[in-house]
Amino acid sequence: MAAGRGGTAGVGAETGAETGAGTGAGTGAGTGARVDARVGAGAEPTARAQLRALARCQRLSLYSFVVSAAGALVVGVLMLLPIGMGRPLLPGAARALRRLSDRYRSWTERWTGTRISPPEPLPPAEGPRHRRAVRILGDDGFWRDLRWSWLEPWTGGLLVAVPLWLVGYGLFGAVLQPFVWPWLGPGNWYAFVLVDSTASMLAAAVLGLLFTGAGLRLAPTALELHARWSRRALVAPYTTELERRIEHLTDTRAEALDARADELRRIERDLHDGAQARLVAVGMALDEATRLLDTDPGGARALLREVRAGSARALQDLRDLVHGIHPPILTDRGLGDAVRSLALDSFLDVRVTADLPGRLPAPVETAAYFAVAELLANAAKHSGGREVTVRLAHADGVLRAVVADDGHGGADPERGTGLRGVVRRLGTVDGTLAPHSPPGGPTTVTLEIPCEIRSEIPCASSSPRTSSSSGTA
Amino acid sequence: MVAAVDNGPALLRALREREPDVAVVDIRLPPGFTDEGLRAALEARRSRPALPVLVLSQYVDQLYAQELLADGDGAIGYLLKDRVTHTDQFVDAVRTVAGGGTVMDPQVIAKLLARGDARGTTAELTPREHEVLRLMAEGRSNAAITHTLHIGESAVAKHTASIFAKLRIEASADDNRRVLAVLAYLKR
Numbered sequence: 001m002a003a004g005r006g007g008t009a010g011v012g013a014e015t016g017a018e019t020g021a022g023t024g025a026g027t028g029a030g031t032g033a034r035v036d037a038r039v040g041a042g043a044e045p046t047a048r049a050q051l052r053a054l055a056r057c058q059r060l061s062l063y064s065f066v067v068s069a070a071g072a073l074v075v076g077v078l079m080l081l082p083i084g085m086g087r088p089l090l091p092g093a094a095r096a097l098r099r100l101s102d103r104y105r106s107w108t109e110r111w112t113g114t115r116i117s118p119p120e121p122l123p124p125a126e127g128p129r130h131r132r133a134v135r136i137l138g139d140d141g142f143w144r145d146l147r148w149s150w151l152e153p154w155t156g157g158l159l160v161a162v163p164l165w166l167v168g169y170g171l172f173g174a175v176l177q178p179f180v181w182p183w184l185g186p187g188n189w190y191a192f193v194l195v196d197s198t199a200s201m202l203a204a205a206v207l208g209l210l211f212t213g214a215g216l217r218l219a220p221t222a223l224e225l226h227a228r229w230s231r232r233a234l235v236a237p238y239t240t241e242l243e244r245r246i247e248h249l250t251d252t253r254a255e256a257l258d259a260r261a262d263e264l265r266r267i268e269r270d271l272h273d274g275a276q277a278r279l280v281a282v283g284m285a286l287d288e289a290t291r292l293l294d295t296d297p298g299g300a301r302a303l304l305r306e307v308r309a310g311s312a313r314a315l316q317d318l319r320d321l322v323h324g325i326h327p328p329i330l331t332d333r334g335l336g337d338a339v340r341s342l343a344l345d346s347f348l349d350v351r352v353t354a355d356l357p358g359r360l361p362a363p364v365e366t367a368a369y370f371a372v373a374e375l376l377a378n379a380a381k382h383s384g385g386r387e388v389t390v391r392l393a394h395a396d397g398v399l400r401a402v403v404a405d406d407g408h409g410g411a412d413p414e415r416g417t418g419l420r421g422v423v424r425r426l427g428t429v430d431g432t433l434a435p436h437s438p439p440g441g442p443t444t445v446t447l448e449i450p451c452e453i454r455s456e457i458p459c460a461s462s463s464p465r466t467s468s469s470s471g472t473a
Numbered sequence: 474m475v476a477a478v479d480n481g482p483a484l485l486r487a488l489r490e491r492e493p494d495v496a497v498v499d500i501r502l503p504p505g506f507t508d509e510g511l512r513a514a515l516e517a518r519r520s521r522p523a524l525p526v527l528v529l530s531q532y533v534d535q536l537y538a539q540e541l542l543a544d545g546d547g548a549i550g551y552l553l554k555d556r557v558t559h560t561d562q563f564v565d566a567v568r569t570v571a572g573g574g575t576v577m578d579p580q581v582i583a584k585l586l587a588r589g590d591a592r593g594t595t596a597e598l599t600p601r602e603h604e605v606l607r608l609m610a611e612g613r614s615n616a617a618i619t620h621t622l623h624i625g626e627s628a629v630a631k632h633t634a635s636i637f638a639k640l641r642i643e644a645s646a647d648d649n650r651r652v653l654a655v656l657a658y659l660k661r
Contacts, residue, residue: 308558328532331507344539
């Protein structure tokens with residue numbers, strides 16, 4: 001789900017569809033605006049959900065007054081600007097309005113799943129007072145908030161009032177009118193029914209029930225429409241989204257370059273201290289052995305044995321180095337089997353399930369592999385648990401890996417340097433890491449990387465199956 | 474020598490048609506240069522169980538070791554390529570595999586034993602028994618263990634009996650069964 005991508009990088013195709021709505025006055029035709037109706041649309045809305053939606057409509061319609069009051073307040077402050085009294089008041093008024101619009105953003109996301117990316121924060125309250133007001137006036141987000149505060153009561157507020165009115169009027173007809181109609185006098189119309197007898201009163205009551213039902217049924221739809229409208233009015237402009245994306249890419253690119261440089265330095269050092277040094281020693285020992293060959297064959301033999309051991313160690317060093325850069329099994333078999341291999345190396349009981357219909361892009365495989373390796377190592381070192389499950393799945397264009405242990409929890413992602421390296425590495429492929437480790441456990445870490453399956457004939461080994469390091473084979 | 478081939482499909486064909494007494498196979502072969510050798514060996518052994526295959530590789534992986542051992546038929550070997558340089562040990566390994574035995578690279582066994590130590594499954598063993606267990610798991614016969622550790626045949630027999638008693642593995646006179654039982658225990 002795109003909303004799960006987190007605030008740092010959640011700018012993808014979704015906002016691309018928003019261009020028209022973001023720059024227009026919010027009154028254009030519904031082109032491009034997309035409402036992700038994740039909640040309520042798929043499942044049959046139950047009576048409970050309808051009542052909840054109705055309560056939310058009620059809250060929104062009451063808040064319309066707050067919104068229009070805030071809008072009026074800000075306009076009042078603006079009008080005070082020419083006589084100098086507005087300047088000290090403007091930053092506070094703007095901030096109050098922003099708090100209100102932020103509240104609407106979070107409601108919309110919580111109630112309907114429609115994420116509205118917020119505009120840039122208001123200019124900070126620092127520097128000389130008159131400059132603060134000027135900076136607020138130059139802020140695009142402030143004017144958007146203001147525009148929204150004047151439009152919301154007439155669009156969103158009226159929209160959510162429809163189901164409320166239907167239910168209110170319906171309840172009057174069905175519940176109250178049967179008792180009070182004799183006192184309402186002649187010419188008492190309920191909708192299109194003239195209520196002047198018991199029979200017409202009953203007809204009106206039935207009509208009232210229908211109104212109530214219709215209102216309840218409409219409430220979730222009204223909320224959805226309200227979310228759509230709010231998104232148009234409150235979403236940050238497309239350029240802001242692009243700026244954020246550029247900032248994110250610049251950061252992650254710098255990190256990727258740093259990481260690459262670090263890795264090259266490490267490889268250089270490992271080669272220098274490892275294989276290279278051993279080969280030098282092998283060369284020297286060979287030289288010595290050649291010299292001793294005639295005078296001391298026994299000594300030469302001993303040296304040659306050393307040479308053999310040295311070359312074996314050099315090979316082992318190279319193998320370890322290669323494994324640290326890119327484990328061969330990852331190339332051979334892909335992520336699923338590479339993680340199974342990790343599971344077999346772990347001291348814990350690790351169960352792996354992989355649901356990957358093909359191979360993933362190589363950078364994604366590598367990032368995910370080293371992330372899972374680090375998480376497994378952490379689980380073995382710190383969790384105090386015995387069992388770990390690793391679930392790998394690719395769905396909706398996202399690779400998701402969930403690593404869960406049965407340990408005592410309380411893991412702090414800020415502490416381990418290894419985990420920070422993992423996060424950095426994931427950042428370069430737009431991946432995110434979400435640890436959940438309450439005290440007392442268990443610890444669950446979910447990592448997500450947006451990616452497509454590389455179109456490749458799925459090999460037998462990547463079909464879904466479960467393997468366990470403790471299985472009997 | 475009945476056939477020498479240089480790619481995965483040809484290897485599978487040769488294994489099936491020539492039914493060699495023993496095949497020495499490189500894991501990484503054309504066309505893909507990934508694990509064609511391993512796949513061909515597993516595939517051939519599916520249709521002809523216990524076809525003796527010794528797999529050589531530039532690196533060893535526990536998953537590949539597990540896959541090779543999975544059928545429990547024996548007549549399988551998995552060694553690092555550099556072991557070839559120890560000619561006598563390599564020839565021993567080829568003979569063992571041809572004779573239906575199991576040979577695992579010391580590195581595979583070292584990892585399994587490290588895991589066993591960390592999990593406490595081999596905690597009861599003395600250091601010497603630990604050594605003997607390692608060699609048994611690698612697929613060495615009692616005679617080879619005697620030779621490597623410079624101890625008497627009866628001492629080896631005593632150690633193996635003690636190991637089986639402590640780990641509650643059923644002792645078996647058959648060398649291959651013994652290896653498989655030890656490996657199964659270590660994989661727990």
